Amino acid sequence: MKKNFLLLLLLAPFLLPAQGMWLPLLLEKQNEKDMKALGLKISADDLYHGVDPSVKDAICMFDGGCTGEVISPDGLLLTNHHCGFSAIQQLSTLENNYIENGYWATDRSTELPAPGVTAMFVSRMEDVTALALQNVSESMAERDRQSQIDKNIAQIKVNTKKEKWEELLIRPFYNGNQYFLFVTQTFKDLRFVGAPPSSIGKFGSDTDNWVWPRHTGDFSMFRIYADKDGHPAPYQVDNVPYHPRQFLPISLDGIEEGDFTMVYGFPGRTDEYLTATAVAQTGEVLDPAKVAIRDRSLKIMDGFMRKDPAVKIAYVAKYASIANAWKKWLGEMQGLKTYKALDIKNRYEAEFTQRVEQNADLKYRFGNLLPRLRQLYKDQEPYIFARDYYSETCLRNNEILAQAASLNSLIEVFDKNGAVFFAQKQRDIAPALNSFFKDYRPEVDEAVFAAMAELYAQNTKPEWGADFVQKEAAKYGGFPQLAAHIFQNSVIPNREKLQALFTESPDKVAETLRKDPAFVFWKTLNDAFQTNVQPKLQEIQPQINLLQRQYMAAQMVVFKEKKFFPDANSTLRLTYGKVRGFSPRDAVSYEYQTTLDGVMEKYIPGDYEFDVPQKLRDLWQSKDYGQYATPDGRLPVAFIASNHTTGGNSGSPALDARGNLIGLNFDRVWEGTMSDLNYNPAICRNIMVDVRYVLFIVDKFGGAGYLLQEMKLVKGKKKKR
Numbered sequence: 001m002k003k004n005f006l007l008l009l010l011l012a013p014f015l016l017p018a019q020g021m022w023l024p025l026l027l028e029k030q031n032e033k034d035m036k037a038l039g040l041k042i043s044a045d046d047l048y049h050g051v052d053p054s055v056k057d058a059i060c061m062f063d064g065g066c067t068g069e070v071i072s073p074d075g076l077l078l079t080n081h082h083c084g085f086s087a088i089q090q091l092s093t094l095e096n097n098y099i100e101n102g103y104w105a106t107d108r109s110t111e112l113p114a115p116g117v118t119a120m121f122v123s124r125m126e127d128v129t130a131l132a133l134q135n136v137s138e139s140m141a142e143r144d145r146q147s148q149i150d151k152n153i154a155q156i157k158v159n160t161k162k163e164k165w166e167e168l169l170i171r172p173f174y175n176g177n178q179y180f181l182f183v184t185q186t187f188k189d190l191r192f193v194g195a196p197p198s199s200i201g202k203f204g205s206d207t208d209n210w211v212w213p214r215h216t217g218d219f220s221m222f223r224i225y226a227d228k229d230g231h232p233a234p235y236q237v238d239n240v241p242y243h244p245r246q247f248l249p250i251s252l253d254g255i256e257e258g259d260f261t262m263v264y265g266f267p268g269r270t271d272e273y274l275t276a277t278a279v280a281q282t283g284e285v286l287d288p289a290k291v292a293i294r295d296r297s298l299k300i301m302d303g304f305m306r307k308d309p310a311v312k313i314a315y316v317a318k319y320a321s322i323a324n325a326w327k328k329w330l331g332e333m334q335g336l337k338t339y340k341a342l343d344i345k346n347r348y349e350a351e352f353t354q355r356v357e358q359n360a361d362l363k364y365r366f367g368n369l370l371p372r373l374r375q376l377y378k379d380q381e382p383y384i385f386a387r388d389y390y391s392e393t394c395l396r397n398n399e400i401l402a403q404a405a406s407l408n409s410l411i412e413v414f415d416k417n418g419a420v421f422f423a424q425k426q427r428d429i430a431p432a433l434n435s436f437f438k439d440y441r442p443e444v445d446e447a448v449f450a451a452m453a454e455l456y457a458q459n460t461k462p463e464w465g466a467d468f469v470q471k472e473a474a475k476y477g478g479f480p481q482l483a484a485h486i487f488q489n490s491v492i493p494n495r496e497k498l499q500a501l502f503t504e505s506p507d508k509v510a511e512t513l514r515k516d517p518a519f520v521f522w523k524t525l526n527d528a529f530q531t532n533v534q535p536k537l538q539e540i541q542p543q544i545n546l547l548q549r550q551y552m553a554a555q556m557v558v559f560k561e562k563k564f565f566p567d568a569n570s571t572l573r574l575t576y577g578k579v580r581g582f583s584p585r586d587a588v589s590y591e592y593q594t595t596l597d598g599v600m601e602k603y604i605p606g607d608y609e610f611d612v613p614q615k616l617r618d619l620w621q622s623k624d625y626g627q628y629a630t631p632d633g634r635l636p637v638a639f640i641a642s643n644h645t646t647g648g649n650s651g652s653p654a655l656d657a658r659g660n661l662i663g664l665n666f667d668r669v670w671e672g673t674m675s676d677l678n679y680n681p682a683i684c685r686n687i688m689v690d691v692r693y694v695l696f697i698v699d700k701f702g703g704a705g706y707l708l709q710e711m712k713l714v715k716g717k718k719k720k721r
C-alpha cells in the first residue's frame with residue numbers, strides 16, 4: 001500500500017489518537033470515552049483508583065528518573081537496561097562484569113543489593129488547586145505570589161492525612177494554573193535480579209539510539225524489599241519481598257497493527273505550549289551550541305574507551321548519558337525544521353490572536369500576551385545561551401570543574417556555619433569521593449578540559465569569562481598546555497592528595513582549595529557567570545513564567561473546544577495510542593515490528609555495538625522460540641505505537657486494552673524526537689521492547705526461567721477484532 005505522505009501528515013490529527021500525557025485522577029472525566037472508542041476494555045477506575053487497588057499500584061518511579069513496574073506478587077520489578085545501567089555498572093568489576101556479561105540471580109539469596117536505588121509509588125492524588133491558590137491574586141508580584149503559594153502548600157501538607165511511611169508531594173500543573181497533591185511511598189531496598197549482557201540490553205548502542213527500526217532488549221530486573229509489615233525500609237538483610245496491592249499480568253498474545261495501547265509512567269518534562277519564538281530559540285540557538293560542545297567531549301572519551309577496557313567500564317555510563325541527550329538534541333533540531341514546527345506554531349498563534357481580537361473581553365485580558373512573551377524570549381536569549389554554555393562546558397562535560405563546584409559548596413558551609421558543620425560535611429564527602437574516583441581517569445578529563453576551555457574562549461563573551469580563559473591559555477602556550485599545567489598542579493584530580501587534604505583542618509582545606517589552579521579556574525568562570533549572567537536571568541525569568549502561565553490559561557479559554565493536557569513534570573501520567581508504523585518522508589514507510597531476524601541482519605562479529613552473543617545466534621539458528629514466537633514463527637523484538645512519551649517514560653509498561661503488560665517503553669523514533677516541543681501524531685512514535693522478547697531472553701537465553709513461575713502469564717484472551 002502506497003501512502004501519500006503529505007496527506008497523512010495533514011489528516012493525522014483526525015485519524016490518530018490525540019497527543020497527551022493525562023492525569024490518572026482525571027481519566028474518567030477527560031479520556032475514558034475516547035479511550036473506549038479506541039479500544040479500551042477496562043474502566044478508568046481500573047487504571048486509577050484513590051482507595052481500591054488499581055493498575056497504578058503496580059507502577060513506580062524507578063531510581064528518580066525512570067519508570068518501573070511490578071510483575072509479580074513478590075515485588076519483582078521490570079525496568080529498562082539503561083535505567084538499571086548505573087546500578088549494574090556500580091556492581092560491576094573487571095572480574096564480575098555484569099555490563100558486559102549480564103547476570104541472573106539463581107535464587108533470592110543471590111539477588112544483589114543495589115544501594116541508593118529507589119522505587120516510588122503513588123498511593124493517591126488529589127486536586128488541591130483551590131487551597132494552593134488561596135489568597136493569591138492576579139495583581140500580586142511574582143515573588144509574593146510564590147511565597148503565598150509556598151505557605152499554602154505547607155499548610156496543605158500539615159492538614160493532609162498520611163501514614164508514617166508516606167510522603168507528600170505538591171506540584172504545579174499547566175504552568176502554575178493548577179496544583180495536585182501526591183501521597184507517595186518510596187522503597188529503598190532494591191536488589192538486582194538480572195539483566196542480559198549489553199550486547200542484548202544495549203544492542204546497537206549509540207548508533208541505534210533514538211532510531212527505528214530497533215533491535216534492543218532494553219530491560220533489567222530488580223526486586224523490591226520491604227520491612228516485615230510491607231513498608232519501605234532501608235536495606236536490611238532480613239527485609240522481605242514487597243507484596244504490592246496490584247501487579248501486572250503479562251500477555252503472550254502479541255500485538256498487531258492498530259491495537260490499542262497505553263503507556264503508564266513518569267514522563268519528565270515537555271514544553272508543548274511554548275511560542276514559536278521560544279521553540280526557535282531551542283532549535284536554532286541552544287540545541288546547536290550544546291550539540292557542538294558534546295561532539296567534542298564525546299569524541300575524546302570514545303577515543304580513550306576504545307583503547308582500554310578498564311576505561312571503557314569506568315566511562316561507559318557517563319558516556320551513554322552525555323551521548324543520549326546530545327543525539328536527542330540533534331534529532332530535535334532536525335525534526336523541528338523538517339516537520340515545520342515554526343509554521344505550525346505561527347499558524348496556531350495567528351488563530352489565537354484572531355480570536356482574541358474579535359472579542360473585546362478577550363482582547364482586554366489577553367491582547368498583549370504574545371507580543372510581550374516574544375520580546376522577553378528575545379531579551380533572554382544571550383543569557384540563556386551563556387547559562388547553557390557555562391553549565392555544559394564547566395559542569396556537565398568536565399569532571400574536574402564539576403568537582404571544583406561541589407567542593408566549593410563545602411567551603412561555603414565552612415564560611416557560613418563554621419567548623420562544626422564543616423566536620424559533618426567532611427564525613428559525607430568521603431563516600432562521594434570514593435565513588436567519584438572509582439570511575440575517574442584524569443588523562444581523559446584533561447583532554448576534555450583542553451577542548452572545553454578552547455570552546456569557552458571561542459564562543460562566549462569576554463565578560464562571561466572568555467577573556468580569562470584566553471589569557472590563561474596564552475600564558476602556557478595553548479589549551480592543551482593550560483590543561484597539563486592545571487592537571488599537574490591541582491589536588492582535585494589526584495585521589496591521594498585530595499583525600500589527604502581532607503584529614504586537615506577546615507582552614508587548611510579552604511586555604512589550599514582557594515589557591516588550587518583548577519578551583520581558581522572554575523571560580524573565575526563561575527564568578528563571571530554569577531555577576532554578568534545570573535542577575536539578568538533572575539530579572540527576566542519570572543516575567544516569562546508569569547506570561548507563560550497566563551498564556552497557558554488563555555489558550556484554555558480561547559480554544560474552548562480543545563482538550564489540554566498538562567506538560568510533563570515527572571508525575572504519574574497515562575498516554576494512549578495505537579500500534580502503528582509511520583512514513584517519515586516521501587516513499588519511505590516503516591513497519592511497526594522488528595524481529596530477531598533483524599538482530600542477525602545487523603550482527604557484526606566482535607563489534608563494539610553490534611556483536612551478538614553465541615547463544616542467541618544458536619537460538620536463532622535452531623528457531624527455538626517456544627511460546628514467544630509470532631504466529632508465522634519469528635521472534636518479536638520491538639514495536640512502535642503512537643503513545644505520547646518523553647524522557648522518564650523509559651521503563652514504563654506498555655499495556656493492552658485490558659491492562660496486561662505487552663511491552664516495555666524505552667525510546668522514541670528519530671524523526672519524532674522533536675515531540676517534547678511539537679508533538680506530531682503522524683511522525684512521533686514511542687519504541688517498546690516486546691514483552692515476549694523479554695521473557696524469551698530471561699527463559700531461553702538467560703536460563704532464569706524459574707522467574708516466570710512467579711509471574712501471571714495470560715494467553716488467548718485477545719478476541720479477534
Ligand code: ARG
Nearest residue numbers: 082205206209210320324667
Ligand atoms: N534514548 C533513550 C532515552 O532517552 C535510551 C537511552 C539509552 N541508550 C543509550 N544508548 N544511551 O533514554
Ligand code: ASP
Nearest residue numbers: 646647648649650667668
Ligand atoms: N529513553 C527515554 C527515557 O529514558 C525515553 C524517551 O525519551 O523517549 O526515559
